[in-house]
Structures are given as C-alpha cells and as structure tokens.
Amino acid sequence: MEALAVAAKSFVVINAVLVAFAYILLFERKILGWMQYRKGPNRVGPWGLLQPIADAVKMFLKEDIIPKDADRLVFQLAPIVSLAVALTAFAFVPIGPGLAVVKDADAGMLALMAVLSLEVYGVALGGWASQSKYALMGALRSTAQLISYELAMGMTVLAVFIMAGSTRFDAIVASQEGLWNIVRMPLAFLLFFIAMLAETARTPFDLPESESELVAGYHTEYSGMRFGMFFMAEYVNLVTATALITLLFLGGWLGPAFLPGWVWFLLKQSLVIFLFIWIRATLPRFRYDRLMAFGWKVMLPLAALNLVVYATWAALA
C-alpha cells in the first residue's frame, strides 16, 4: 500500500517538476529578453504562455538521429540516465514541512548528494557513446568539472551539517529559526552558490555545453527528444540546486505565518532562480583550465577553512 502511495506521489511530482521545468525555461527566456531589450517568446498563447508546449511538440517531431559509429545502446541510455537521476535527486527535496516524495528521510541531504553525483554518468556516457571528438571533449570537461566542484560543495555542506547537528532537511531548516545560514555563514553560502552554478553547468561555468568552441559539448550529436531529455535533466537539476540553496541557507519554508511554508519556499527559490538567470545575462564563460584552477585552488581551500571555523565554533559553543 505504501509503495503504491509513493508511486502515485512520484507520478504527480514528476509531472509537476516537468511542468515547472517548462515554465522556468519560459521565465528565463522572458527575463533574458527583458534584460536584452527584446520581448522574449510572445507568439504562442498570451504572453507566450504556451511556448513550452510548442517547444515540447517540436522536440517530439524532430528526427531522432543516431550517428553511424555511435554505441547505440549507451547512446540511447545516456539521456535516460541523466533525466532519471535528476528526477530521483529531486525526490528527496522537501518544499514544505514533510512535503517531499521521500518523506522525512534520515540523512536526506546525504542521499541527495549521492544521487546527484550520479549525474556525471549521463554526461560521460553520452559524450563517449557519440563517437565524436567534440562530444568526447565536452564529456571529459563536464566530468572533471562536476567532480571537482562536488568536493567543494560537500565540504561546505559539512559545515551546515555541523551547525544543524543533523543531515535531515527538517532539522537543517529548523536550525535556521531566527538566524538564516546566509547570515550565519556567508562564505559558505557564497561557495555553495558557486558550486551549484557549476553543478548545474550554468554561466559562467557552462563549459560542458560551451556552444562556441565545442559546438554543444557532450550533447552535440543528440537531436529530438533525446536532446530534450538532457535539457530537461539540466533544468530539473536547476530546480534541485536552487531548492538546496533555499533549504540550506535561506531558511527553507520559514517565514511569517501569513503565508503557508511552501509558498515562502517557492518565493525564495524563484528569487534564487532569478539570480541564476541574471548571472547568465551578465557574465561570459570561464576558460576550462581557469575553471579547474578556481575549483581546486580557491573553492576547495576556502571550503576547508570554512569547515574548520564552524567546526571549532560548534565545538566551543
């Protein structure tokens, strides 16, 4: 019975997330348009509200091309892995007290991180199976980038765990009652924010799909809905990442009682998404070697320092 409930809940949440993906995309295009003196999508439906549907239809109607030399099975599997992992990771994210697919998971954040790091597989396999030099180089870059920034991310999260004394999301949010982590540990917020930009391959860390030098990076050879799945995975990851920033640093669903918790959560999350888009409109892309140097030589030491400081603080308090 419980399994059935989880399945039903998953179905609802997956659909909700995919709709959210479509409208975050629209939101992003509208905001980018606004920042760039243009209108953004405005042809399909009022204010372009039906644009995501038109995009989805287009994706499905596109020819599905598999390169001649590609490893067919892996090539077809990679986008599925990507999207499945992204959706699984989201299952652990509570958007209100107890409002998650996997309810009140012990070590919820740890489980989420474990699943998130599987994201590399979709990227690496997709790039590898395409048998294209551009895709291969894109996949290598992405793999290296994701792994390096995951280390810094893990270190920062450890500091949050120490302050909360738990790895459960509800405990982490509860520990921010009165003082959000963004105020208590600003450096950790900054590091985590940057790590999340890199994890979701957003500008200025969008090297995995750097359009200019590697055509489109690891998904160069993908077309139609297979490309669409990579794309969806990326945006589901964006939802997860912004949700994590909200949960770990912005007090999650905490807020004055005149609005329900989940509304506060979504408001904060929208703000973070807006920040991500704003950054995308403003910044160019890092060069690959600078990105790696930044990850290992700046992010990781700072994250370690951050951890030591808060561990000492927690030990003394």
Next chain:
Amino acid sequence: MIRMGLKDELQQEVAGQAQDRMTLSVGPHHPATHGVLRLVLELEGETIVKATPEHGFLHTGIEKTAEHLTWQQAITVLDRMDYLSPLSNNLGYSLAVEKLLGIEVPPKAVWTRVLLAELQRISSHLVYFGTGGVDVGAMTPIFLAFDIREMILDIFEEVAGSRLHQSYFRIGGLQQDLPANFNEIMRNFIKKFPERLEELKSLILENPIFIDRTKGIGKLSPEEAIAHGLTGPNLRASGVPYDVRKAFPYCDYDKFDFEVPVGQNGDCYDRMVVRMREIEESFKIVQQAFEGMPEGPFRCEDRKISLPPKAEVKQSMEALIHHFKLVSYGFDVPPGEVYQAVESARGEFAVYVVSMGTNKPWRVRVRPPSFYAVHALPAMLKNCQIADMVVVIAAADPVFGEVDR
C-alpha cells in the same frame, strides 16, 4: 596549393597519433568560425600545437564577375565582398575608377562618403563586439550591439534605401541626394549613441572574466604582424600606428580631427580595446562630417559619367541621349591601371583596377585585409588552449565574403 597543404596535414595526423596528438577539424560549419573557415588543429590535450586554416568555401567569383559588368554596375557585386562594411568596398572601387577617369567629386559627396563610411566602420565593429561576446560565452552584448547597429542601419535605409548592401557610392559621387530628414535622424543618432555605447563597453571591456579570457591570448609582436601583412586594427593592436586614412589621406581625411588608437601587447584584449576606441574616433569624425557638411551637388556634373536629373531628361533631347547611353552602355574609361587603398573596418582594403579603354573593367583585383588576418591565425593560435581558438578568431575579425571573394 592549399589542398596540398592539407594532404601533408593528413600525413601528420597519422604521425601525430603516434605521439598522442589529436587532430580536430574545426569548421567549415562550426558555429564559432565566423563564416566558413576550416581550421585543422593539432592538439596535445587541450593545447593547440599547430593550426592550419583552409578557406575558399565562399568563393563567389566576384572579381571575375566584375569584368563582365560595366564600370558602374560592378559596384553592386563588389558590395557583396565584405558584407559587414560594403560601403568601404564601394568607396575603394569608386575612388580607383575616379582616379582613372581623372574627375573631381563635389565636396558634398566627399563628406557624405566620409560620414557614411565611418558609420559603417562603427556598425562593423559593433557586430565584432556582439559576435565576439557570444564566442566568449556572454549572450547579452550581441543584443546591445545589434540594437545600436540597428540605429545605423536605419540611417542607411533612409539614405540609400537599403540596409546592408547599399551600393550608395557611385563613380562620380553618390547614387542619390541625402534625404530631407537626414539632419533629424543624424541628430537623434548623435544624441543617443554615446550613452548606449557606454553600456556595451561596461559589459565587455570592464568585465573581469572577459579580460581574463582575452588578455595575453593570441599575441603578435609588431614585427610578426608586419611580416604577416596585417593592417587595420589587428596591426595597430600590436603597436604599429599605420592607418591609410593618415598615411595616404583620401576623401579629405586630412581635414578631420581624429586619432589612431594603438595597442601595446598585440593580444586579443588589445584588438578589442583598439576597436572600441576606433568606434569613438569614428563617432568624432561622423559628428565633424555632419556639422561641416557642405552644400552643393551630390555627384559630378559631367553628363558623360553621371546620370542627368530626371526632369531634364523629360525636357532635353541631349539629356535623354546621355541617359540612354549611360544606362545601356555605360562609359569608357581611359586605359591605365590604378591602385587605391582605403581604410575599411578590417584594415587596408585596396582595389587594383586595370582598364583597356572599354566600358568594362579589364581586371579588378582586391586586396582584402581579412585574407591576411586569416593567415596570421596559425601564429596567433600557437600554444593557445582550444577554448582560446574561438576568442582568437573572433578578435582577428575575418569576413569570409572578402577572403574568398
């Protein structure tokens, strides 16, 4: 010859594989090669060991086509070479033929030519910053740059009736007089432009990531730049203050007050800074040309070369004959050969014209500045990262319509 080079390249690929090198063929349909350039890169990891450019994918036979058109008609095909600054193409060719004919162009036409050629330089450099931004991964500059360029294209549309390939400079002057609302649209442009440019500038040249991506990349020493035959902003970025407008003034350029911006390091950042400052200098010239615009006829009064006014054609038999002759046969140009260089947005754009005394050019040979920029790419790309390739190509600013002709 280029093909032969590529065959060697293939042999090297086989040899290179033994040394763990990867050969990557970039283009001709790669999004970042600004047209149809093919680059064969030899990579060690992400470092470029060797780059070999191949071009010719956009060969359109423009020089040959021009030999089959009358002198005046050839302008419209020459327009299509450097499609980002067609007016410079028009200008070089018109000046060359006018030199052969030995005719004087009225001052209003000369000043209008300067004004529009400088506007064209600004619009071309704006495309440079827009597409350069996209190549570095910034998506907003292109919209800002194209938005400003839109104002300039609107001016062209008002003046010449066409936005991209104006064919507005004709042998003997201009195609038609300036429109009645010219003063109004120019004032509007002069008022709005500096502020809009400032916005674009802050987004590109003051952005730390942008500076990090371009500084010290694709360096060329002054000697190397000269040895590669570079001209224009690419040469000036290396610190050589050569500008055709100053060195061999044409079109009264010696009467205008402007500076020739020069870089120091010869890297991609300097190439961008030089172009940005050139936009500002061009804007100064535009203002001067607009304020000092002389009155008078817009093309030479010689009826054997420029068309008589339509009203006159309806009244006078002689004018009708001239009109018919000019439209059907054109005019003969005295035999001789002439070399005329102008400073286009990309450098020294020169036309070498040979006349056999007929109504068609015997040979029109063009010196496209981009050609030399493309062949300086291997020197610039040496030991760069693969991500720098995109930046280096963007900063060298080749236009392939011009390279392949």
